[in-house]
Amino acid sequence: METLIPEALQAYMDRLVSPLPDLLQEIETYTRAHHPEAHMLSGAQQGQFLCMISQMIRPRRILEIGTFTGYSALCLASGLTEYGQLYTIEAREADAGLAQSYFNKSSFRDRIRLLIGDAREILPSLNEGWDLVFLDADKTSYIEYFNMLLPKVRPNGFILADNIFFHGQVLADPVKGKNAKAMLDFAKHVWDCDQVEQVPVPLRDGLMLIRKK
Numbered sequence: 259m260e261t262l263i264p265e266a267l268q269a270y271m272d273r274l275v276s277p278l279p280d281l282l283q284e285i286e287t288y289t290r291a292h293h294p295e296a297h298m299l300s301g302a303q304q305g306q307f308l309c310m311i312s313q314m315i316r317p318r319r320i321l322e323i324g325t326f327t328g329y330s331a332l333c334l335a336s337g338l339t340e341y342g343q344l345y346t347i348e349a350r351e352a353d354a355g356l357a358q359s360y361f362n363k364s365s366f367r368d369r370i371r372l373l374i375g376d377a378r379e380i381l382p383s384l385n386e387g388w389d390l391v392f393l394d395a396d397k398t399s400y401i402e403y404f405n406m407l408l409p410k411v412r413p414n415g416f417i418l419a420d421n422i423f424f425h426g427q428v429l430a431d432p433v434k435g436k437n438a439k440a441m442l443d444f445a446k447h448v449w450d451c452d453q454v455e456q457v458p459v460p461l462r463d464g465l466m467l468i469r470k471k
């Protein structure tokens with residue numbers, strides 16, 4: 259994963275971040291060794307950030323779009339309240355199967371609901387009020403996800419959107435590529451929405467932390 263963070267600073271930060279639980283390290287090691295798209299995994303910096311954000315919010319309902327091999331879902335689940343639940347949606351069956359095998363090994367096995375399919379089709383069937391949403395799937399659908407989910411996010415609930423820098427491509431002039439363009443459009447869409455306030459977080463590929471007023 260290319261980032262805008264200089265290599266030396268990244269290496270320094272890697273030394274400072276607390277290690278994550280063994281199961282998360284197992285997922286990262288396996289994914290990096292066996293998955294052709296391992297760069298998609300959040301990794302320790304972002305993983306620890308997701309854990310702490312969730313532990314600060316203490317959500318009752320979390321929604322993640324883009325499970326991949328289950329790493330970020332397990333980070334986010336660490337902040338759930340006692341009877342809280344995390345829903346996570348993954349389009350690819352093989353990745354979902356791998357993620358489920360890790361969820362089964364975790365203490366959150368009964369509190370994570372993995373839904374397999376296209377999030378755009380699944381979302382209308384979920385009747386929950388979300389305390390925390392993590393957008394980490396197809397970039398060209400972020401605006402659609404935001405519009406569908408905002409009414410279901412509780413007041414003072416949060417949406418975290420990943421890859422807002424899109425490998426630095428959002429800074430190119432002109433911006434090329436559908437994903438970088440989609441992230442620019444998404445940032446503008448959020449900026450224009452008076453129901454939320456937001457702050458970009460320059461971690462890894464950039465996160466947008468959005469609070470519903």
Ligand SMILES: C[S@@+](CC[C@H](N)C(=O)[O-])C[C@H]1O[C@@H](n2cnc3c(N)ncnc32)[C@H](O)[C@@H]1O
Pocket residue numbers: 298299300301323324325326327328329330331347348349350353375376377378394395396399
């Ligand atoms: C960047 S990866 C997610 C990484 C994961 N959140 C993590 O940090 O380890 C994006 C995932 O979203 C899935 N995806 C893409 N489009 C989707 C859609 N429309 N519905 C559900 N999942 C989708 C991909 O198959 C891929 O596994």
